[in-house]
Amino acid sequence: xxxxxxxxxxxxxxxxxxxxxxxxxxxxxxxxxxxxxxxxxxxxxxxxxxxxxxxxxxxxxxxxxxxxxxxxxxxxxxxxxxxxxxxxxxxxxxxxxxxxxxxxxxxxxxxxxxxxxxxxxxxxxxxxxxxxxxxxxxxxxxxxxxxxxxxxxxxxxxxxxxxxxxxxxxxxxxxxxxxxxxxxxxxxxxxxxxxxxxxxxxxxxxxxxxxxxxxxxxxxxxxxxxxxxxxxxxxxxxxxxxxxxxxxxxxxxxxxxxxxxxxxxxxxxxxxxxxxxxxxxxxxxxxxxxxxxxxxxxxxxxxxxxxxxxxxxxxxxxxxxxxxxxxxxxxxxxxxxxxxxxxxxxxxxxxxxxxxxxxxxxxxxxxxxxxxxxxxxxxxxxxxxxxxxxxxxxxxxxx
Amino acid sequence: xxxxxxxxxxxxxxxxxxxxxxxxxxxxxxxxxxxxxxxxxxxxxxxxxxxxxxxxxxxxxxxxxxxxxxxxxxxxxxxxxxxxxxxxxxxxxxxxxxxxxxxxxxxxxxxxxxxxxxxxxxxxxxxxxxxxxxxxxxxxxxxxxxxxxxxxxxxxxxxxxxxxxxxxxxxxxxxxxxxxxxxxxxxx
Numbered sequence: 256x257x258x259x260x261x262x263x264x265x266x267x268x269x270x271x272x273x274x275x276x277x278x279x280x281x282x283x284x285x286x287x288x289x290x291x292x293x294x295x296x297x298x299x300x301x302x303x304x305x306x307x308x309x310x311x312x313x314x315x316x317x318x319x320x321x322x323x324x325x326x327x328x329x330x331x332x333x334x335x336x337x338x339x340x341x342x343x344x345x346x347x348x349x350x351x352x353x354x355x356x357x358x359x360x361x362x363x364x365x366x367x368x369x370x371x372x373x374x375x376x377x378x379x380x381x382x383x384x385x386x387x388x389x390x391x392x393x394x395x396x397x398x399x400x401x402x403x404x405x406x407x408x409x410x411x412x413x414x415x416x417x418x419x420x421x422x423x424x425x426x427x428x429x430x431x432x433x434x435x436x437x438x439x440x441x442x443x444x445x446x447x448x449x450x451x452x453x454x455x456x457x458x459x460x461x462x463x464x465x466x467x468x469x470x471x472x473x474x475x476x477x478x479x480x481x482x483x484x485x486x487x488x489x490x491x492x493x494x495x496x497x498x499x500x501x502x503x504x505x506x507x508x509x510x511x512x513x514x515x516x517x518x519x520x521x522x523x524x525x526x527x528x529x530x531x532x533x534x535x536x537x538x539x540x541x542x543x544x545x546x547x548x549x550x551x552x553x554x555x556x557x558x559x560x561x562x563x564x565x566x567x568x569x570x571x572x573x574x575x576x577x578x579x580x581x582x583x584x585x586x587x588x589x590x591x592x593x594x595x596x597x598x599x600x601x602x603x604x605x606x607x608x609x610x611x612x613x614x615x616x617x618x619x620x621x622x623x624x625x626x627x628x629x630x631x632x633x634x635x636x637x638x639x640x641x642x643x644x645x646x647x648x649x650x651x652x653x654x
Numbered sequence: 655x656x657x658x659x660x661x662x663x664x665x666x667x668x669x670x671x672x673x674x675x676x677x678x679x680x681x682x683x684x685x686x687x688x689x690x691x692x693x694x695x696x697x698x699x700x701x702x703x704x705x706x707x708x709x710x711x712x713x714x715x716x717x718x719x720x721x722x723x724x725x726x727x728x729x730x731x732x733x734x735x736x737x738x739x740x741x742x743x744x745x746x747x748x749x750x751x752x753x754x755x756x757x758x759x760x761x762x763x764x765x766x767x768x769x770x771x772x773x774x775x776x777x778x779x780x781x782x783x784x785x786x787x788x789x790x791x792x793x794x795x796x797x798x799x800x801x802x803x804x805x806x807x808x809x810x811x812x813x814x815x816x817x818x819x820x821x822x823x824x825x826x827x828x829x830x831x832x833x834x835x836x837x838x839x840x841x842x
Contacts, residue, residue, distance in 0.1 A: 341780065354689055354697055362689040369686045374679065422682050433700055439786045441779040443700060492697050501703040501769045503776035507761060510830065512753035518766075518826075522833035624754025 310334055311400050313390055315342070319404015322532045322550065328577070328585040329379070330407035332462045337469045338384045338405060340504075341439030344489050348473040353457070357432070357495035360424025367473050370457060373414040373422075377460070378479065379584045381408045381552045383525050385482035385509060388632035395639070395647040399532045399549075402636060402648060406528075406552065408585040409470075411477050412460030416451040420495075425451075429495035433502075434476045434487040444485045445499035445521075446478065454479050457490065480554030480583040481523040482630070484509050511631055514624040527553035527613050528633040529561055529588070529605035540594060540644040547574075547590040553607035554583055560606040561588040567600035567649075568615075568635065574603070594640065600649045602637030616651050625653065701775040705820035708774065711791040712815035715808075718800025721793050725782045734762075734804050743804040749825035764805030768830045770822035773798050795819075 302308075308324035308331075317338045320330055337343075348367050356362035383406035391402050425448070432451065435443040446455070458477040459466055466472045471488030478486045484504055499505070499521070511519040529551035534540050547565075551558045557580050562571035577587035588603070605613040616634040619627055637649040701707040722734075730736075734743030741760035746752070752759055753766065763773060778794045780786050789797070799814040807822055808814065 341783070341786065354693060356689055356694050356698070362694060363686045364689045364693065365686040372685050373683060418679075418683075422686060424682075435697075435700070439780070439783070441699070441787065443775075443779070494698065494700065496702075498702065498704075500700050500775075501772055502700070503772050503780075506769060506772050506830070507763075507767045511833075512751075514754050516751055516754070516829065517831045518751075518753065518829050519833045520768075520830045522835070524833070524835050526835070626754055626757030628757060 308334060310337065311398075311404060312337075316340065317384070317390075317405065319400045320407045322399040322404065322530060323535055323538075325532070326587075328408050328550065328581075328587050329462060330409060330585075332409065332464065332467050332470070335382075335407040335409060335461070335467065335470055336384065336405045338386075338483060339438065339440075339469070339488070340442050343468050344438045345468070346437060346473060346489060351473050351491075353474065353490060353493070355419060355423045355493045355495075357493075358426035358429040358497065359420075359495055360426070361422075363423045365419070367459065370414055370459060370474055373418050375412055375414055375460075376456065377410055377412040378454075378456070379408060379410045379581050380477070380479040381406055381525075381583060381585050382477070382483050382486060383407075383528075383552070385484065385522075385525065385630040388634075389628045389630075391648075395650050396536055397648045398537065399530055399535045403528070403530045405483070406550075406585070408550075408552075409461045410463065411456060411458040412463075413456040413458035413474070413477065416455040416457055416476070419457060419493075420448075420451055425495055428497055431496050431499045433492070433494040433496065433500045434485075434490060435492040435494075436471075436487045437489040437491040442484075442487055442504060443500065443502045444487055444504055445496075445502065446476075446485055446523075447521075448495070450478055450481070450523075478523070480525055480556075482509065482525055485523055509630055511629070512624060512626065514620075514622055522631055523554075525552075525554035526631065526633050527551070527555065527558065527605040527607040527611050529603040529613060530636065531563075531601060531603050531638055534601070534640065534646050535638050536647050538646050540640055540646060542594055542596045542644075545592045545594050547592050547601055547603075549588055549603055550585040551588055551603070551605040552583070552585050553605065553611065555611060556582045556608040558586040558588075558605055559608050561586070562604040562606070563588070563590040563592075564602045564604070564637075565592055565599055567637070568602050571604065596642060596644075598642050599640045600637050601640065602635055602649070604635050616653070620653075628653065699775075699779055701771050701778075703769045703771050703820065705771060705816055708771070708816035708819060709791045710816065711795050712813050713792050713794070713796025713799045714813055715796075715800040715803035715810060717792075718796035718798070718803075721789075721797055722800050725789075726797070729782075734801065742801055745806055745825070751826060751829045762805065763801055764807060764825065766826050768824050768827040770798070770802065770807070770819055770824055773801060774819060 308321045310318035312318040320336045351367045353365045387405035431445050456477040459474045475488040476486050476490050511522050531549040551561045561574045563574045564571045574588040574590040580586050619634045638646050639649040640646050729739040730742050744762040745764040795814050802808040
């Protein structure tokens with residue numbers, strides 16, 4: 256097609272006019288969509304323009320999931336929380352390789368294509384950073400995203416680590432393996448071999464697509480129910496050994512000083528926790544029926560019950576759990592409540608299949624000391640509903 | 655279908671089912687390739703608490719002080735105590751371990767880190783952030799020597815090498831205990 260100079264000028268004017276009008280008035284859909292032909296099909300979908308859900312970066316090394324904007328249990332992959340220690344590497348999948356060596360019969364290298372040839376499994380699991388409480392700040396005007404944004408749930412697809420360990424002839428005498436990333440931190444963690452034979456995956460898929468760069472593209476270790484740091488992303492090396500390696504991440508970091516004067520190390524398990532995602536700051540509530548809802552999760556299997564209190568924790572009643580309740584995955588709970596307009600504090604409390612009950616703040620402090628705000632801090636939390644309907648975090652003094 | 659056809663169909667069905675049932679996972683799939691010793695050596699950078707993996711070389715605090723000033727002090731402070739990033743230097747009176755009750759006390763190498771070998775491993779793999787993994791082994795040994803001396807964990811003239819580093823006694827070491835929660839199930 257021949258494009259004349261006049262066409263180009265007209266086009267430019269049109270763009271300029273559109274730009275001006277878009278800037279002058281907020282974009283709104285046509286009043287009657289039945290009278291205007293809609294947009295054509297397109298190669299890549301986008302969210303509705305009115306939807307503004309975003310991660311919330313905290314510094315350059317982490318960002319949280321906007322739980323207040325989500326429904327159900329699956330976290331959209333582009334809203335999955337981030338935590339990294341040396342930035343997000345840009346890895347060419349064609350040159351990617353995973354080395355497995357140490358106490359094995361056959362040290363081997365697997366390409367990404369190799370990993371995808373093995374029999375695969377898909378499993379829905381949460382992933383939570385063990386520091387998912389310490390960054391909330393002092394304000395009561397915080398969203399669920401700020402209170403507990405460092406947990407997300409995805410369907411992960413990959414090869415069971417046990418399959419790869421059989422392929423290389425893992426020694427029965429190996430008790431630990433080192434998992435090491437290809438990021439600028441070359442992040443490394445020691446993991447017990449028993450986890451490999453239980454449910455560990457080398458994952459390359461997330462919610463039906465390739466894992467996002469922030470989640471470890473093209474392949475990561477995934478340890479269901481364990482603290483996120485140990486599920487090493489951008490995985491390039493596994494070394495089998497008969498003792499842990501005592502890396503920086505598992506000694507000077509990701510260890511838990513205890514009230515008895517010890518420090519817990521290799522504290523992988525994420526204990527049960529719950530979070531009311533509605534109503535929560537910045538919602539303003541109106542009198543009448545409210546469906547309180549949120550998510551609960553545990554690294555110890557399935558959530559069996561979530562209790563909700565509307566009187567600050569004096570009395571509790573069981574919420575409805577959305578089926579199917581999956582092990583080591585976010586579980587949506589819902590609780591009907593007729594709000595009369597009085598000031599109220601609403602709380603949730605998770606119980607898992609081992610009988611573990613999410614602890615109060617005081618119980619956490621009794622076990623862990625008052626400085627237990629670093630890792631593995633999972634107290635019952637709640638939201639204060641003021642008579643005017645505004646909702647804020649029901650902060651409890653941490654002492 | 656005649657009875658003979660039915661018998662044939664049944665026989666085929668049995669064969670098919672038997673054929674599928676025979677497809678158990680093999681002992682190995684034959685996927686992937688052997689790793690060469692050179693490939694392993696290029697990536698195998700970890701240092702264990704027993705000193706396994708420490709390379710040849712050595713360094714002293716005097717050498718380390720110069721490197722520290724040039725490459726580390728801007729983030730960790732002039733003496734390792736000032737920050738703004740992680741405070742690396744400092745001992746507590748009587749080597750106390752108050753961390754559960756006092757979140758403000760920094761977890762330094764001298765007050766919290768349980769293994770000296772970790773200092774070498776971490777600096778070599780991840781520091782400094784503007785050029786990670788670029789320090790020579792002797793430079794890493796010298797930085798480790800400097801940090802150990804600053805933390806009064808080694809005499810000022812100590813030479814730190816693969817033999818000396820695992821022998822450094824760390825004050826906090828005995829406070830660390832394995833987590834007893836939710837031990838994973840045995841292999842299946």
